[in-house]
Structure formats: C-alpha cells, structure tokens
Amino acid sequence: MVAHIDDVACLGCGICSSACPTRAIEVDNYGKEESLGVINTIVQKFIELQEKKPVLLYQCKECALASADLAQMTDWNPKLVLPIVVPCAGHISLLELLKAFQSGADGIVVSSCTHCHNGPGDQMAEAYAEVASQILDILGQNGERISYLRTCAAEPNKLTMTINYLYERLGR
Numbered sequence: 001m002v003a004h005i006d007d008v009a010c011l012g013c014g015i016c017s018s019a020c021p022t023r024a025i026e027v028d029n030y031g032k033e034e035s036l037g038v039i040n041t042i043v044q045k046f047i048e049l050q051e052k053k054p055v056l057l058y059q060c061k062e063c064a065l066a067s068a069d070l071a072q073m074t075d076w077n078p079k080l081v082l083p084i085v086v087p088c089a090g091h092i093s094l095l096e097l098l099k100a101f102q103s104g105a106d107g108i109v110v111s112s113c114t115h116c117h118n119g120p121g122d123q124m125a126e127a128y129a130e131v132a133s134q135i136l137d138i139l140g141q142n143g144e145r146i147s148y149l150r151t152c153a154a155e156p157n158k159l160t161m162t163i164n165y166l167y168e169r170l171g172r
Contacts, residue, residue, distance in 0.1 A: 036099050039084070043103040046082060053106035054082045055166060060089045060121070064111035066153030071160045080172070081109075081163060089113070090121025097132040097146065107145045107166050108132075111159060114152045122150055144169045 005016070039056070046054045059065050065085055082105075086092055089112030100108055110129045116122040126148045133143035149162045 036096065039096070039100050040103040042082060043100065043105055047104050050080070052080060053104055054080055055107040055109065055163065055170070056100050056105045057081050057083045057109045057111065057163070058089065058092050058125075059083060059085055059111045060091075060113055060116075061085050061087055062117050063113035063152045064089065064149075064159075067111065067151045067156050067159050070153065070156035071163075080167075088116065088118045088121040089125035090116065090118060090123075092125055092128060094128045094131055097128060098135065101132075101136070101141070101145070107147075107170050109147045109149060109159075109162055109166060111149045111151055111162075114150045114155075126150075142169075 043054060043056070046052075057068065059068050068083060089110055092110060097108060097110070108129075110125050112122040112125045114122075129146055129148035133146050135143075136145060137143035145166075147162050147166050149158060151158045
C-alpha cells in the first residue's frame, strides 16, 4: 500500500506525518529525516559556539511564532534558545523530541496555538511532550526538561514565563 496525500484537501500541517507509525508520509519542505539531521547539526554547532547546551523552542507557524516574536521584543532573552518553526505543533513527533535530547539539547519547549487551526495538532503535541517527559524520567534524565505551552499572539508573557521556569529547572 502506498500513502497518497490529496493536495486539494491537505492543509500542509504535517499532523499526518507525525502520526504515521512507518514515517511514510512527508510534507513538502518538512521531511522527517532532513529535520532530524538539521536539528542535530544546529544543536552541535550551537554547543560548539556557545559552549552551552541550548533550549529548543518548537513553535507552530501561527500563534506560537507570533507570540515568540512579541516575547523577544519584551523581556525574553533568547540567547540560549534555538527557535524551530514547524507548520503545526502536531507535526512534531515523539522521535524528534527524543532525538533532540540525544543531539545535546538541554531542554525543549513545545509551543502551539491555544486552539489549533489544524484540528488536533495542539492535543497531539501536548501528548508527545508528556510521553517524552515520562520516557526521560524512566531513563533518569529529568522529564522536567521538556515543557508544553498553548499560547496566542496576545500572550507573549506566557512564553517568557515558560522559558524562564524551564531555565530554573535546568539550574541556569
């Protein structure tokens, strides 16, 4: 059986690709293998240049991105945060979250819209973040290194507080 995407009905959110157990579905410009390689490369380069492990901020291109843009203009210091924009937070898979830690990320914030524009994207992202946290705890790697946040563009303070709280849990 071959996976087929109906280009007319497709929203380009990538939720189907993160839910696909065989990773047979890819969304244009957001291939899983490529994104895993890119994440590994930028995390390693960041560690090389900054001599510190980064916090990754996965953010959907809708509300979460707008919230991050506003947060950076206020009191958020993004020096140790690597922003990663995805079409929808539901596009982020459990594998991607765990691979990011394996690549050297110190922490992760997954940020989605308050009410996902693509249906269940926010619920999927929250579930994957929770499972990743539980796996980290089982492995003795501190599951509090990952946070999930629902936000809208009018709430940049929520993102700032989430990142600052994560910094505290990481001992920064």
